[in-house]
Amino acid sequence: MSDDGSLALLLLGPAGATGLYWMLYRHYRNTDKSHAFEHETAVEAKPVTGSEHKVDEVKGTRESSIRGNNVRAYRQRVQRQQDDS
Amino acid sequence: MSNAKPPPPPLPPVSGPGSPRDVPPLPGQFPIDPATLPKPIRDELTAPDPVAIDTSAKELKDGANHCPKCGATDIRHKHGSDLLVCLYCRNEWQGARVEEEFGLGTGLDELSGTIIASGAKDIAADSAHLMSFKCSGCGAEVTVNTESQMTARCHWCRHVFGVNEQVANGAVPDAVLPFHIKKDDAIARIRQFVDKRQMFALKEFKEQFTPENVSAVYLPYMIVDGRASADVAGQGEIETARYTRGSGNDKKTYYDADVYAVQRHVDFTVDDLPLESSSERGNHDTSVNTNNIINTILPFDTKNAVKWNASYLHGVSSEKRDRDVAHLKPRLEDQLLSIARHQVLESVSRYDRGVRWEQESLDVHGTRWVSMYLPVWLYSYHQPGKNGGMLHYIAVNGRTGETMGSVPVQHWKLILAALTVGTILEGIALWILAN
Numbered sequence: 003m004s005d006d007g008s009l010a011l012l013l014l015g016p017a018g019a020t021g022l023y024w025m026l027y028r029h030y031r032n033t034d035k036s037h038a039f040e041h042e043t044a045v046e047a048k049p050v051t052g053s054e055h056k057v058d059e060v061k062g063t064r065e066s067s068i069r070g071n072n073v074r075a076y077r078q079r080v081q082r083q084q085d086d087s
Numbered sequence: 088m089s090n091a092k093p094p095p096p097p098l099p100p101v102s103g104p105g106s107p108r109d110v111p112p113l114p115g116q117f118p119i120d121p122a123t124l125p126k127p128i129r130d131e132l133t134a135p136d137p138v139a140i141d142t143s144a145k146e147l148k149d150g151a152n153h154c155p156k157c158g159a160t161d162i163r164h165k166h167g168s169d170l171l172v173c174l175y176c177r178n179e180w181q182g183a184r185v186e187e188e189f190g191l192g193t194g195l196d197e198l199s200g201t202i203i204a205s206g207a208k209d210i211a212a213d214s215a216h217l218m219s220f221k222c223s224g225c226g227a228e229v230t231v232n233t234e235s236q237m238t239a240r241c242h243w244c245r246h247v248f249g250v251n252e253q254v255a256n257g258a259v260p261d262a263v264l265p266f267h268i269k270k271d272d273a274i275a276r277i278r279q280f281v282d283k284r285q286m287f288a289l290k291e292f293k294e295q296f297t298p299e300n301v302s303a304v305y306l307p308y309m310i311v312d313g314r315a316s317a318d319v320a321g322q323g324e325i326e327t328a329r330y331t332r333g334s335g336n337d338k339k340t341y342y343d344a345d346v347y348a349v350q351r352h353v354d355f356t357v358d359d360l361p362l363e364s365s366s367e368r369g370n371h372d373t374s375v376n377t378n379n380i381i382n383t384i385l386p387f388d389t390k391n392a393v394k395w396n397a398s399y400l401h402g403v404s405s406e407k408r409d410r411d412v413a414h415l416k417p418r419l420e421d422q423l424l425s426i427a428r429h430q431v432l433e434s435v436s437r438y439d440r441g442v443r444w445e446q447e448s449l450d451v452h453g454t455r456w457v458s459m460y461l462p463v464w465l466y467s468y469h470q471p472g473k474n475g476g477m478l479h480y481i482a483v484n485g486r487t488g489e490t491m492g493s494v495p496v497q498h499w500k501l502i503l504a505a506l507t508v509g510t511i512l513e514g515i516a517l518w519i520l521a522n
Binding site: 007008011012014015016018019020022023026027029030031032033035036037039040041042043044045046047048050051052053054055056057058059060061062063064065066067068069070071072073074076077079080081082083084 | 195284287288318321322323324327336339340341342343344345346347348349350351352353354355356357358359360361371373377379380382383384385386421422424425426428429430431432433434435438440441442443444445446447448449491492493494495496501502504505506508509510512513514515516517519520
């Protein structure tokens with residue numbers, strides 16, 4: 003077996019222990035919970051508009067998704083542009 | 088030389104804020120008759136306050152809620168309903184829903200500017216928590232501490248008073264949502280919640296667990312309607328090829344992708360977004376408090392909120408609002424941006440390698456703010472520890488029954504369990520490697 007594979011297998015114990023600890027801790031303390039206002043508020047949106055154009059190509063990357071992917075991290079704020087209006 | 092000092096000037100008449108006057112002046116009252124003042128001052132004084140929606144109840148201004156049928160003041164909330172009941176003649180009636188009364192459910196598309204209902208006005212800096220009333224039955228003084236109570240009984244003649252006028256201390260909201268979940272139901276829900284969290288719970292918590300001590304609390308919220316537009320910009324990637332290089336154990340996966348500059352715009356309206364209007368409850372730092380628990384049981388069916396009447400709060404404690412609209416605006420904008428980002432999610436589904444949003448902007452066209460008391464059953468346990476310990480809440484939504492809580496854990500038990508499982512997993516891993 004390769005070194006990578008055996009290392010991953012050896013990490014199974016610590017990873018399992020940490021994972022279980024956090025899972026149980028959250029089940030009891032619920033520190034990760036909050037009001038899911040994005041889903042639970044009545045929002046009426048007009049059709050989304052926008053634009054896109056190709057700017058670059060990536061060849062032979064080993065990353066399975068774009069670096070800094072935040073498409074589902076709605077609450078993570080990014081640089082705020084001040085509106086003129 | 089004579090040391091005789093001139094007599095001190097006569098004291099001004101004892102009136103105004105902080106003076107031992109019988110009853111604080113009602114909103115809009117002025118100690119001097121404005122008709123005697125010069126016209127420019129008179130015009131300024133008599134000009135209406137900048138209130139867009141006046142939700143104050145004129146008929147309740149004297150502090151006594153009379154039964155519309157017999158005139159008695161012993162009014163209670165009928166548990167499990169939105170009804171008020173007169174304990175003298177058993178007459179029952181329903182408070183008016185603010186949604187229809189003040190048109191809060193309509194006109195979202197045309198919202199513009201900041202509309203603030205009268206109960207959500209800014210809190211005056213010099214406002215007092217204690218309010219005293221002159222009992223209209225016998226003339227005695229009755230004091231109500233609006234920090235935690237909104238009703239009081241005259242101890243001489245048993246008249247019941249409620250704080251109904253919208254004083255500037257933030258204690259009287261525009262609307263109230265009466266409790267529907269009864270105490271027995273709340274106890275059962277808390278018990279069920281804790282029963283599912285027994286094994287690793289703190290021993291002292293389990294020993295002292297008495298859900299019968301749950302208390303009914305009205306917590307202050309601002310219910311916000313809004314109309315906004317948001318723009319987001321960033322980069323998205325679409326996978327064009329996926330291939331493996333190497334062989335055997337050195338096999339590695341590589342990806343090719345097209346990169347796009349993506350921009351999205353969305354116009355939207357939000358109906359009844361609840362925001363905590365108490366600075367303490369609005370602090371959701373889970374390392375020092377468990378207020379996120381109370382936040383999680385949102386939302387409430389705020390459409391059914393009824394016009395303020397202190398009788399709904401008889402025997403129930405309440406927390407006073409201490410945040411104004413201006414304080415809550417940054418939180419609102421943050422939540423509106425989150426909603427916008429959620430709204431555009433579907434439109435970027437073709438970017439299968441994800442999108443990295445880099446810039447966002449928000450333009451709030453209009454908002455409407457209504458302050459409300461919302462019903463919560465609260466069970467609390469104080470865990471001693473560093474920095475005053477931690478107050479753990481178990482909260483039940485007084486309308487929907489949604490339950491959430493924080494149960495303190497026995498850390499050594501949790502660590503032991505984690506280590507045991509970790510050791511077993513490691514044993515399996517070593518066995519696989521050895522074979």
